[in-house]
Amino acid sequence: MNVLVKSATIVDPKSDFHNQTVDILIEKGTISQISKRIQNSKNYKEIRRDNLHVSQGWFDSSVSFGEPGYEERETIANGLDTAAKSGFTAVAVNANTNPVIDSYANISFLKSKAEKHAVNLYPIGALTKHSDGIDLAELFDMKTAGAVAFYDYQHPIANPNLMKLALQYASNFKGLVCSFPQESKISGLGVMNENVTSTSLGLKGNPALAEELQVARDLFILEYTEGKLHIPTISTAKSVELIRAAKQKKLDVSCSVAIHNLIFTDEHLKTFNTNFKVLPPLRTQKDIDALISGVKDGIIDMVTSDHNPIDIEDKKIEFDYAKYGTIGLESAFGALNSIFTIKKTVELLTNGRERYAVDTTPIAVGNSANLTLFNPNSTYTFTKDHMFSRSKNAMFEGHNLKGNVYGIIANNQLVIQ
Known part of the structure; x- marks a missing residue:
């Protein structure tokens, strides 16, 4: 060309x-x-x-495409085309497919589907078999096949010993372990942020405490194991402070925030629009202010669109039963550029490359x-x-x-x- x-x-x-x-x-x-x-x-x-x-090509650390198994939501081919038209030259693709991406063969399948495309696809392997949180998946085999991280997308690891073993084992080959920040026994059946808004709407709440307990737990385990941890899509002010303290201790931890959690509050759920039903949930303006401050001072390492296509049958239903997720690749740049300078916006859209072992190519x-x-x-x-x-x-x-x-x-x- x-x-x-x-x-x-x-x-x-x-x-x-x-x-x-x-x-x-x-x-x-x-x-x-x-x-x-x-x-x-x-x-x-x-x-x-x-x-x-013109800038260096952008990178998104959390994208879901559906294929294999959920092609009605999105295919790899169209997902990569969407990423290209949205300005991304590389995306890390989550394992939330059917079957779950939890083996050498699954990783190879994803990579083969992306061959010869303008956008590079970097597979994220499941941390546990079938993402069921019971037994570790074939982490080293997936790393050999090309996995850049290990993550049970939006499935928290309930067993702290399993998280300890994952961090210890992955450290043998410098593997990046991701842990979704939610304590499920605290979040319960909550479908939005626990707040006065959830009470007024009659919806079950998912409190900030559920996220913060899990973040604190994982940071304690990280300090014990001396592993390599990424906490994706944090959403509360307290989470920022917990990670700030961990970084001051020189722990090998990074974190991201979903772009929509920097802009929308739980007030937007008053219309019961299920497109605003995401996980972690939209929080308060106080949380947004803390997250933006965390982005500006570098405590939050990267942003993500957390692009998650959901078919209309699973969104145009009663709020309690609608699936979590919003598409975000197409709006990522325009949304970020609305709240940050162009220099900061581009920095945020390229920051995650090094953490995910993705090549950086200066102009x-x-x-x-x-x-x-x-x-x-x-x-x-x-x-x-x-x-x-x-x-x-x-x-x-x-x-x-x-x-x-x-x-x-x-x-x-x-x-x-």
Whole structure:
């Protein structure tokens, strides 16, 4: 693939051309020249867009696609196309499929389905067999096959000894163990944040305590085992402080937050719109303020769309019975860019690569082109026209966003809108 990107402002602190508006010549998938003005002497395809900005390709650490088993929600092929159109050149895909991704063969299947695509798929293997929380899965075999982490998606590990064994065993090959932050006996049958809002709506509450107890427990176990732990999608102010204290102790812990938990409060559930039913649940403004502060000061290492397509039959039903989840790849950039600077937004969308052992490629001559192309200043209302997923369960539908994605250049391919 040969292409000339014209008048693009580079947003990449690791590049010598950071904050400069330049032309970028890409030949056979490699950046061959970066300059103020490049003549198109070979008549390559040119990319010109309004207010064009370019950064390193974005990465999402928590994406669900459904296939195998739930293709009615999303397929791998369409999921990767959605990621590309949303600006992501790499995604880590969860194991919540049928069958659960818990073996060498399952990991190999995922990787084979993503071959030759512009977006790189990085499988996350289940931490326990069938994600049932009883016995550890084949962690080392999955690592050998290409798994970048181990996580029973949204299934907490109830047995603390099992978590201890997982951290100890995975440390032998520097495996990243993920633990969903929820104590199920405390959360019970709660379907939203336990608060005055849940009482007024007559819905069972899932208290912040359920998350914070699990986070505290896992951090104690981490300190004992000296393992490598990632806590995905925290949602409370206290969780931020617990992880802050752990990092001050130099424990090997990282955490993420779902983008919607930085924007929406439990007040949005007053209409009983099941697109707002997510796990962990939407919390309070106090929690949002603490989470945003945690993002800004680096206690929260990365953000995720926590993209989770759910078919209409499992969403357009009574709130108590609706499944948890919202799609989020398509709205990720516009939502983040609405609350952070463009520099911080791009930083957050690329931060998780190192933790998940995903290659980082600065924008420099001689490097492979792994780029996201976007306009940070456009504003629009997010509608179904902006959704590329097969499922349309979007929490951000009808909300104003800032910034749109033009496409990506990655794996010697161009995906452009």
